[in-house]
Amino acid sequence: MSSASARTGLSLLSPAFLVMAATLLAPVVALIVMSFWTQSGFEIDRTFTLANYARLVEPGEGTVWYGIRFPLAYPVPAVLMVKSLAMSLVATICVIGVAWPMAYFLAFRVTRYKAMWMILLTIPFWTSYLLRVFSWKIVLGFNGAINSGLQWLGLIKEPLEFLLYNPLAVMITLAHSWIAFSVLPIYVSLEKIDRTLLEAASDLGDSRWKRFRRITLPLSMPGTIAATLLVFIPTVGDYVTPTLVGGPGGTMIGSLVQQLFLRQDNAPLGAAISIVMMLIIAALVGLFLWLIGYRRIRRRIG
Amino acid sequence: MTRRFDPLLLYAVLFVLFLYGPMLLMPLFSLNDGNFATFPLKGFTLRHYGEMARNTSMMTALKNSLIVGLGVSVTATALALPAALALTRYRVPAGGAILSFMMLPLVVPSIVLAVGLLIVVLRLLGLPLSLWTVAAGHLMLCIPFGMTVLMSRLEGFDKSLEEASRDLGAGGWSTFRRVTLPLAAPGVISSLLLCFIISFDEFVISFFLTGTDNTLPVFLFSQLRFPNRLPGTLALGSLILVGSAVLVILAEVVRKRGVASDNPGDI
Incomplete structure (x- = not known):
């Protein structure tokens, strides 16, 4: 029975899986392979080389950005990477800070009109990202x-x-643009909190603030962490926002990748930068989860 | 209990105002009788909408987006439904790992997905860029969303209904058609609507993978550089906003109604 169940399950899953393998796995593999090739003009040289990666860390005269020295021969990617991470980090902290009270309120x-509040928060999440960014150009423009x-x-x-x-x-x-995205995960973990725990804390003499700090805040962590990552990860590589409202000073790493692929015809270097960007993001996320003791939180909350 | 003033309510109202404020400027200025998005407003007009309808390249882009959106939403939902069934009803080996893999498009920056697809299409397959390549990219984005919606729907109703159907002698296919599918219908509808919206609004992947045929967001992006085309852009943007909002409300209402009617005891 179990093996028959597994077989039926696999055959039901396989069409979607194959499409995802072709449209998600193949591109990622292709990106990795491409990053080890080189390009001159329109020709791709398919000999394996680490030249693209070496170019990103090659020492040189470098440049200074906000007091930080980048002693590299080609400092642009490194500067943009640090800048993108910093800007995403600030944006993410603002998002979580602003979204948290809203999720708490929800x-x-x-008690009444909950569905209305939910729909009100869902609509912006589903409307065109391009238009949401463009609307800020209308707000802030000359x-x-x-x-x-x-x-x-x-x-x-x-x-x-x-x-x-x-x-x-x-x-x-x-x-x-990302605020609507972050309310929901925080709300879900707040909603799951067993209300009797809060009553018990009050009955045992906790003040409202103490109760919040010792029960509500820790139990909301899974959703808050999920929201943090859901905002931070995609914004680092964002291309639309810096292009529309960033100007020359506001470019980010995504803009560089776009230029390398569509304008400067150096896809292998662009691929290497994309890969390094993903690795750095993954490493930072791992470090963040380790620092806050995510395993411990998960074990405690289950 | 007497009603006290709740500062959090004030906060929530301000939050919603902040969320919608910038977006609502677009419809406001699109109805303004002027060529710039500036205050003071000059007067009410619908002429920007009339000009929009006469813009043939905009109408072609709209048609392209509708075709891609419809095709992608139907295909993605048709692929996501069996996959969601497999992961909720059957014991698939390494199901958790497969699910995590399929959810990757939700967290990987879309520019990475876009350039990866570009390499596969141009270098590996040697195909020309077209609406087909755009649709393939959208399919990859939509399948995880469709699966999320459908899996939560399939987990939401009582599995004993399907067992009862099987005990009464119905085969697997007939149980699916007569029990599972009708119960999953609200999920299927909201998956269709959401996948359509995702595809219709998607910009980055379309921008990289489109050939000479533009989708509406790509067309819109190309217009943003020209200040003299601003009024038409505002009119188009307003219509897209209104259309998306209507579809989202529809999808939510369908989903909520489905949940409420099956589990009358729940809230």
């Missing part, structure tokens, strides 16, 4: 809503130029 305060609004009200004479095309605009836009 889980503990909303001829945008804030500038024209303030001029109309007579508060400023000249448009404020520092609003758009800088890292801050990118971080605000990233945070706004």
